Amino acid sequence: MTDLSSHVHDAARRSRSAATTLRSVPRATKDAALHAMADAVVERRDEILAANALDVDGARAAGTSDHIIDRLRLDADRISQMADGTREVAALADPVGEVVRGSTLANGLLVRQLRVPIGVVGMIYEGRPNVTADAAAICLKAGNAVLLRGSGSAGRSNAAIAEILRDAVASVGLPADAVQALDASDRSSATALMRARGLVDLVIPRGGAGLIQTVVTQSQVPVIETGTGNVHVYVDADADLDMALEIVLNSKTQRTSVCNAAESVLVHKAVADELLPRLVPALRARDVTIHGDAAFAAHDEAVVAATEEDWETEYLSLDLAARVVDSFGDAVEHIRRYSSGHTEAIVTRSLATAQRFTEAVDAAAVMVNASTRFTDGGELGMGAEIGISTQKLHARGPMGLTEMTTTTYVVTGDGHVR
Structure with missing residues (x-):
């Protein structure tokens, strides 16, 4: 295992520890973290804009097309939108613990299907540093830890945003490792994330067709496919x-x-x-x-x-x-x-x-x-979104809080034996 792969897997282990804590955190604490994240993004806006300016300058120097630079560029308004999206997520109902269905069987067993966090979610995405904040907010509210592997072109922006979010999360007593940004300077970090089966529960690619196809075909971790938009x-x-x-x-x-x-x-x-x-x-x-x-x-x-x-x-x-x-x-x-x-x-x-x-x-x-x-999570009342799924299993369309949960069957008896 290369040093970078080892670093990714160590980060995944810290994420798993954070996810264990998040499973039982009450809504009030998660919402406090989200509000702290939103406030911090606005208060430390100049740090984000300075980092983003370096990324945009680098993209221009590399001959990057205008539409990619548009996705990469942040300004005061887009940062405010990031913060607003995080606050909107805080205002939404917590899906964790929701009873999807339940019944009492003829033999007296009480059966309930409950929403629970997925665990550790890995994001592999291109450009658009706002995804860093959106993904962190949605994952945390749904009780998940998130590993963020953005593109090298947005590396400074993503690192700055993630560090600000980590400080905010820690300020309310939650583990900072609930949000981690991975080194994007080398492609091997994405490969290591895709191969972290057993440490990472789900990988979501978000970007162009090439990125999505690579993750879908090479990942050893389950994938939710976010598709291109023809x-x-x-x-x-x-x-x-x-x-x-x-x-x-x-x-x-x-x-x-x-x-x-x-x-x-x-x-x-x-x-x-x-x-x-x-x-x-x-x-x-x-x-x-x-x-x-x-x-x-x-x-x-x-x-x-x-x-x-x-x-x-x-x-x-x-x-x-x-x-x-x-x-x-x-x-x-x-x-x-x-x-x-x-x-x-x-x-x-x-x-x-x-x-x-x-x-x-x-x-x-x-x-x-x-x-x-x-077709956008915010426009459809979900707050921020983590991506738009074009597959048909588990999640389809804009993915918000509900889509970042799975379910557990809780069966309660009174000495029942089969």
Whole structure:
């Protein structure tokens, strides 16, 4: 075992000890820790911003693309949002101890299924140092210790945030090792985390397709897969076109570097002649490059001819694949073929069509007459989120407190024997 691998496994052992303590900590103490974390992030904002500036400068010098730098960059507002998200988690009900179901059997045995912490959660993530605070808050409230392995590009930011959070946790008498940031200077630390079976209970990757695929295929620790977002907006024949225009623009341009941003728009042919003369200029006015079919190209010579690769691409930029479809069925078939199972949206005034869409489309989140940007734990009332799961086991969609618990069956008898 290399020195770095040994360091990771030692950290995992400290996390396991902290997790043992957290299992029985009452809500009031956990909430006090969360409020201390939120306050500390704001009070020590200058430390975080100084570290982040170094990371951003390093990313620019390395030729990192603008959308990645956008994910990496912190400012006073984003730090305030981190703190607000932590306070929102504190305000949520504690899932630990919740009775999922219970009954008394015919023989008198009392059976209860209770929510309990998972234990030690490992996070492997790219860019976005706000994930450090979000993951720490959610894991701690759910009674888990967290091992944070961010990307090297955000190494200074993550280390600064984690140290501030550790001090806050310790200030209320909880073990600082409930939150630990791992060295991100070498890829072997991520490998060691993925191989820490028996020390780490769950690994969650959050980032690009390459990172997620690597963790899913190489981890010896159970994984919750957070997927890429090849997200579609379908404008139906019965759509309110004013609404459709606003939803497409918001889904695509409100923030482009996130997984819930739209990457394709499908327009029913029945409304194409009326919508496209408005939609194409509106997108171009916001500097969107449209990769479209002939119908879209007819409205602007700057439209790039769409290829098979465009339908498959999560751009994370001001690019949008676009086509006109002949029918509802064609739209659903297109989505089934190219969707990553993250978020899909329909704009329609028909309740029947909306229901058909929600039944036919297989995704973690389906939006009806709403922007795809609402697939977000904070927007859906979960406080912060630890990621958006696109798998189907245990957790799917935005993962909040409940998704960071497992269950235990508690069976109570009175001398019962079988």
